[in-house]
Amino acid sequence: MSRRIGMLLILWALMGNVWAAIETFSYQDDAERERFKNLTRELRCPKCQNQDLADSNAPIAADLRREIHRLMAAGQSDEQIIEYLVARYGEFVRYRPAVEGRTFILWYGPAGLLLAGAITVLFMVRRRRQVSLTDNTPLSAEERARLAHLLDKKDRS
Amino acid sequence: MSRRLVLLIPLIIFLIMAGFLFRGLFLNPSELPSALIDKPFPAFSLPAVGEPSRLLTEVDLQGKPALVNVWGTWCVACREEHAVLNALKEQGVTIHGINYKDDQASALKWLKEFHNPYQLDVRDDQGSLGLDLGVYGAPETFLIDKNGVIRYKHVGIVDERVWREQLAPRYQQLLEAP
Known part of the structure; x- marks a missing residue:
């Protein structure tokens, strides 16, 4: 009870x-x-x-x-x-x-960082693509000699 | 060479953020900066504790730099603080009290029992002055200058260390101000 x-x-x-x-x-x-x-x-x-x-x-x-x-x-x-x-x-x-001067970073900081990252990636990708596209010119005599030398060294080892 | 430096940018950003976050570890998030610093003490017209017919206003607080202490008998921490306030009063510091949302009889009993360090005892029965002051928990202590402008606010108990490190230098400065 x-x-x-x-x-x-x-x-x-x-x-x-x-x-x-x-x-x-x-x-x-x-x-x-x-x-x-x-x-x-x-x-x-x-x-x-x-x-x-x-x-x-x-x-x-x-x-x-x-x-x-x-x-x-x-x-x-x-x-x-x-x-x-x-x-x-x-x-x-x-x-x-x-939204004011003091809180500007708070509001737009994350978006800004994202944008900066995106631009960097875009830049890097584009440059890499350019390098691979333009770099198929034939090797010069000097470069060919160096290549042969390197390959030779590799074969011997 | 400058290519290499560009690669350091993420590291620099990381270090800056880490610096801020590290500092954040040692900040007390429950201490809010007062919105009233460098603003005049809010206008009020409230009775004195134990003297319902005697009306006090913000003008009564002016004349000398002073501490304005918000307290209540329901506030456990205020009990601890009270002894420190008594000691400060003995040193000649002007202290005013705002009895915040309290029962008048208990407040009078408290002041009689533990000694009254307050020059003026404002009775804020409904908490209206507390609201205007942005009080969110007693005890809170405001430092005002002789023109009744709020110069500093401390949330929590004023103990000897808080007085020595935070309030005393500012109070002294206000006393010496022309």
């Missing part, structure tokens, strides 16, 4: 955890619900290293979700809300950092 009560208590305790992440926000319509979902997925929780605001259980994430909901209700655009959070928590909260 006491065991069953114990089990129930454990289940009840676990249930608390399950409910913890669920908050009740009211939305005007489905579009607004969708907007909220997208925004909270787009923004990173400052406390947790790699969780979005939608997913995080941290108290700060709950605060920020509430704040986002408030700003949405106040008629702010997505850009304004993101700016608002970046002004307070820094670029870190954005999963997709803004």
